[in-house]
Amino acid sequence: MTKSFRLTSTYFIVVLLLMSCATVPIIPRLYKLPLLNVDNKMQKFNMQIDFKKQSFSGMLIVQRRADSEIRIVASTFFGTTLFDFGIKDGQFAVYSCISPLQRHNVIKLFENNFKKLFLPSQNFRKVRLYEEYEERISGRNFGKSIFRIYKPQNDDFEKLTIKHPWIGITINLEKL
Numbered sequence: 030m031t032k033s034f035r036l037t038s039t040y041f042i043v044v045l046l047l048m049s050c051a052t053v054p055i056i057p058r059l060y061k062l063p064l065l066n067v068d069n070k071m072q073k074f075n076m077q078i079d080f081k082k083q084s085f086s087g088m089l090i091v092q093r094r095a096d097s098e099i100r101i102v103a104s105t106f107f108g109t110t111l112f113d114f115g116i117k118d119g120q121f122a123v124y125s126c127i128s129p130l131q132r133h134n135v136i137k138l139f140e141n142n143f144k145k146l147f148l149p150s151q152n153f154r155k156v157r158l159y160e161e162y163e164e165r166i167s168g169r170n171f172g173k174s175i176f177r178i179y180k181p182q183n184d185d186f187e188k189l190t191i192k193h194p195w196i197g198i199t200i201n202l203e204k205l
Contacts, residue, residue, distance in 0.1 A: 065146050065186070067093045073205040076103060081197045087111060089202060091147070099147050114139065116147060141167075142174065142191055142200065171195045 065072075069092070076089040087105040094100055098117035104110045113124040121140040130136070145153075145167060153165040153176075165176040173195060179188040191200040 065091070065189075067091055067099050067147055069093055069095075075201075075203040075205060077201040079199040079201075085111075088205075101143055101147075112139070114143060116143060119144075119148065138193070138196075138198070141172075145174070145176065146189075 071090060071092045074089040074091070075086070077084060077086045085105075087103055090100075090102045090104075092100050096117070098115050101112075101114040101116070102110065103112050110125060110127075112126040112130060115122040115124060121144065123136060126136070130139075145165075153167045154169075155164075155166040157164045157166075161179060163178045163180065165178070167174050167176075173193065175190075175192040175194065177190040177192070178186045179190075180186050187204050189202040191202075193199075
């Protein structure tokens, strides 16, 4: 009885090990390239933010200014500015933000996301390559962020999805 149990458990462990080795390739932990290279010309994206059953949509405008500051402005399609952020020398600045978004945790979430999008020195815990997209994961538990980059032929993305699974927030960006 114990021999058959040992044999079965050994077989089960070997099968588990073989199945766990059949995952997608993982690139080393430090991945220094920014997800989006920002230059002096204005870049526009369709933006949709989903929070549980609520959805907000609008446009995200990103541009590097002459003083090397990256300005990030989100507005609705009717022209209302949701937020105006800036990143200069690794420092995040809030120039304006509507009152529902003026919570410390929400601002910190946007700061982390935009720094990972636009700054090259941000590290990701895992990077996985699939046929349709590239997935970069940072943080753990409540701070976990999953970046899915859908790439066309060149190095610039056509669609980007940022998921925060524990919080229930999804941010979709599509290049205009």
